[in-house]
Amino acid sequence: MAKSKSILNKYIASYETLRELLGYLCDGCYQKEQLAELADISARSYEDGLARTRFFLPAEHLITHRACRSNIHAIPGSRYRTAYNALALSYRAHGLTPTAAFYYVTLLQLLAAGTPQRERELLARLVQRTAEHPPALPVDLAPRTLHRYLTRLVSLGVVERLSDRNRYRYQLVPAILADLAPDEEREVSLAIAAYREMALTSVPGYQLAGAASAPLQLRHSAISRILADETVHLIACAIVEGYSVALRYRGESITLRPLRIRTDMRRARSYLVAQPLGASGQPQTYRLDRIRDIALGAPLPAGNSAAAIPSTAPRKIPPLVIAATITEAAGREALIYHITERYPEADISEEQVGGRTILRAAIDTPDPLALIPWLRTIEPPVAIVSPEHAELQTRLLTDAEEALAHYDLYTTTP
Amino acid sequence: MTYTPLLHELHSALFAALVRVIHAIASGERLTREALLARLPLQDLAHTEREEAIVDTLFHFGEQGYAELLVSTTLRLPPTTTERVWLKTMLLDPRADFLLAPELRTRLRDRLDSTLALPAAIWERVQNVGDSIPTATLRTVWQAVTRGRCLYIESRARSGASYAQTIAPVRLEYDMAANRYHIIAYLEAESRAIKISLSRVTSVRLLAEPVPADTAGRFVAFLDSRRRSATIRILPRYNAPDRALTMLASYDRHGTYDAATGEYTLTLDYYDFDESDLIGQIMSLGAAAIVLGPAELRAQVIARLRRRVEALAAPLT
Numbered sequence: 001m002a003k004s005k006s007i008l009n010k011y012i013a014s015y016e017t018l019r020e021l022l023g024y025l026c027d028g029c030y031q032k033e034q035l036a037e038l039a040d041i042s043a044r045s046y047e048d049g050l051a052r053t054r055f056f057l058p059a060e061h062l063i064t065h066r067a068c069r070s071n072i073h074a075i076p077g078s079r080y081r082t083a084y085n086a087l088a089l090s091y092r093a094h095g096l097t098p099t100a101a102f103y104y105v106t107l108l109q110l111l112a113a114g115t116p117q118r119e120r121e122l123l124a125r126l127v128q129r130t131a132e133h134p135p136a137l138p139v140d141l142a143p144r145t146l147h148r149y150l151t152r153l154v155s156l157g158v159v160e161r162l163s164d165r166n167r168y169r170y171q172l173v174p175a176i177l178a179d180l181a182p183d184e185e186r187e188v189s190l191a192i193a194a195y196r197e198m199a200l201t202s203v204p205g206y207q208l209a210g211a212a213s214a215p216l217q218l219r220h221s222a223i224s225r226i227l228a229d230e231t232v233h234l235i236a237c238a239i240v241e242g243y244s245v246a247l248r249y250r251g252e253s254i255t256l257r258p259l260r261i262r263t264d265m266r267r268a269r270s271y272l273v274a275q276p277l278g279a280s281g282q283p284q285t286y287r288l289d290r291i292r293d294i295a296l297g298a299p300l301p302a303g304n305s306a307a308a309i310p311s312t313a314p315r316k317i318p319p320l321v322i323a324a325t326i327t328e329a330a331g332r333e334a335l336i337y338h339i340t341e342r343y344p345e346a347d348i349s350e351e352q353v354g355g356r357t358i359l360r361a362a363i364d365t366p367d368p369l370a371l372i373p374w375l376r377t378i379e380p381p382v383a384i385v386s387p388e389h390a391e392l393q394t395r396l397l398t399d400a401e402e403a404l405a406h407y408d409l410y411t412t413t414p
Numbered sequence: 415m416t417y418t419p420l421l422h423e424l425h426s427a428l429f430a431a432l433v434r435v436i437h438a439i440a441s442g443e444r445l446t447r448e449a450l451l452a453r454l455p456l457q458d459l460a461h462t463e464r465e466e467a468i469v470d471t472l473f474h475f476g477e478q479g480y481a482e483l484l485v486s487t488t489l490r491l492p493p494t495t496t497e498r499v500w501l502k503t504m505l506l507d508p509r510a511d512f513l514l515a516p517e518l519r520t521r522l523r524d525r526l527d528s529t530l531a532l533p534a535a536i537w538e539r540v541q542n543v544g545d546s547i548p549t550a551t552l553r554t555v556w557q558a559v560t561r562g563r564c565l566y567i568e569s570r571a572r573s574g575a576s577y578a579q580t581i582a583p584v585r586l587e588y589d590m591a592a593n594r595y596h597i598i599a600y601l602e603a604e605s606r607a608i609k610i611s612l613s614r615v616t617s618v619r620l621l622a623e624p625v626p627a628d629t630a631g632r633f634v635a636f637l638d639s640r641r642r643s644a645t646i647r648i649l650p651r652y653n654a655p656d657r658a659l660t661m662l663a664s665y666d667r668h669g670t671y672d673a674a675t676g677e678y679t680l681t682l683d684y685y686d687f688d689e690s691d692l693i694g695q696i697m698s699l700g701a702a703a704i705v706l707g708p709a710e711l712r713a714q715v716i717a718r719l720r721r722r723v724e725a726l727a728a729p730l731t
């Protein structure tokens with residue numbers, strides 16, 4: 001086949017090719033040059049990636065606006081209209097060669113008969129069929145090639161290899177969702193479409209239920225979470241099988257013993273919790289969106305499990321005590337709700353001071369500074385009253401004063 | 415659980431199109447080479463060499479020019495190992511109990527008897543405590559929204575008062591951060607949608623009465639009428655831009671980045687009934703976030719900042 005070099009092949013072999021670019025497009029703020037610099041790619045690679053994105057995403061999912069005499073592309077992130085995440089379509093970008101298409105299609109068709117078959121039998125049937133109905137382009141019918149594609153189907157799990165007196169037979173795995181009544185099929189399809197948004201990874205759910213869309217509306221769910229699915233899937237396999245993972249993180253190549261995935265739903269961010277191989281001490285966290293070029297490493301020694309990691313006693317920190325003046329019953333209830341939905345064990349008390357009702361909450365936290373963003377959101381506003389955390393009180397006050405000062409500097413938009 | 419990438423040939427757009435085409439031909443449809451090519455995702459109409467080669471390798475074209483299958487059966491693609499593991503995990507996840515009838519769940523679980531599920535300990539979710547809603551309640555609401563049926567609900571307000579009403583549910587809402595469920599229903603008589611926390615529902619019953627056919631359309635029109643836009647500047651203080659871009663990722667938005675100053679200007683589309691949520695997110699960014707517009711939103715944020723300064727400047731002892 002004559003191959004044109006003038007066109008871009010929009011199909012790819014690794015999701016890593018698209019992931020970072022799609023992440024920046026979800027941010028929706030960058031001009032071409034800025035994005036290329038951030039992603040450390042050439043302008044040409046940027047254009048190629050954008051062309052791929054256009055090819056796989058429906059037009060309404062890649063919007064363009066003009067700013068600073070440049071086009072800025074953005075992928076809309078709202079989940080209000082539908083739980084369907086169009087970024088799932090980017091996981092359909094794998095390439096397919098004519099030979100691969102021929103073997104996958106014909107082998108799956110031949111095996112659909114249900115009877116387990118040997119490689120030799122499959123090859124003979126393919127030879128016979130192509131002789132009877134020669135395709136327009138001849139294909140290489142060789143035992144080794146057939147074996148390679150059969151092995152690939154086995155590794156994907158769609159074909160089973162059965163051992164029969166040192167000879168192998170092949171058959172399709174049972175279709176789990178076949179033979180369901182139409183209403184059951186619909187129920188399962190909707191269940192998958194809903195669960196994929198609540199699950200660790202959503203791509204397998206999209207591969208199972210396709211375009212089905214559930215009447216589920218998600219809040220605080222970023223569509224970009226799906227971009228990490230390939231990474232999460234590899235990590236999950238590594239944990240289950242007891243393998244290390246090798247990856248690049250902030251420019252460094254490291255090998256880790258993966259322990260678990262941590263998803264902070266409040267910050268819409270996911271992490272790998274892992275321990276560097278050869279290091280002792282507590283596990284570290286690695287942001288999934290910053291992990292690059294992840295691959296399975298070597299099997300970990302037996303017994304070298306997470307349970308074997310020595311745990312250090314958490315640093316004892318006095319509880320953080322916050323307090324607010326309550327002026328109305330609604331404010332009191334809102335404050336208690338705000339605190340207990342995050343810290344149900346908080347020790348809450350009330351007292352009368354000089355005719356005012358003061359509500360106090362003592363919170364046990366290993367890292368009070370990490371609470372700053374949350375403390376800023378509490379309404380009615382709270383002060384920090386535990387003397388051990390006076391610095392936190394100062395920081396919150398300085399920050400609020402600076403924020404107010406900014407409103408004098410930055411005028412409103414027209 | 416052998417690792418194979420999620421991005422693979424059998425789920426490529428080209429293979430999916432081939433499955434559809436083969437199904438059509440096996441079902442008796444007659445397709446010429448051109449008609450067949452038109453059903454494949456073509457990268458570039460001027461350069462279709464790859465797709466043509468796939469078609470010519472897979473199909474025999476008879477004297478009349480119609481495509482014939484080398485193997486005259488339709489193509490069935492069973493779920494991969496990764497998909498079976500995912501499905502088994504769903505069937506064992508108590509959070510998903512309400513999505514399937516128990517009998518159907520058990521039947522599917524039996525079919526996946528030899529498949530392992532992902533251990534629950536692999537995934538640590540950091541979210542608020544949220545609500546503990548009985549599975550039966552969630553199941554009834556889910557049946558109503560998936561089957562398009564009305565619900566009779568009894569609920570209890572914060573004040574303690576009880577309410578009973580028949581509603582036309584349009585969606586179930588799940589808040590990933592708060593771990594809470596709400597029913598979203600459209601009230602025809604009042605031409606507006608309401609949101610009812612499932613934690614406040616004391617009793618729920620599925621009715622035979624269908625949700626009116628045009629309710630979904632009216633709800634979307636209602637959403638459109640409540641759409642607002644806000645412009646926020648994010649200053650490069652600590653990791654605020656990074657936090658803001660992640661936290662505000664669930665809005666439709668666009669913006670600009672000033673490489674010289676490191677400032678971002680984001681325009682977010684939101685619904686006015688979510689304004690308090692947006693204000694909370696802006697407040698969490700502290701001095702790094704400045705609302706540029708609209709003026710009402712800006713005024714609300716300034717008022718909250720003033721109250722915060724007052725509260726912090728005169729600490730309670």
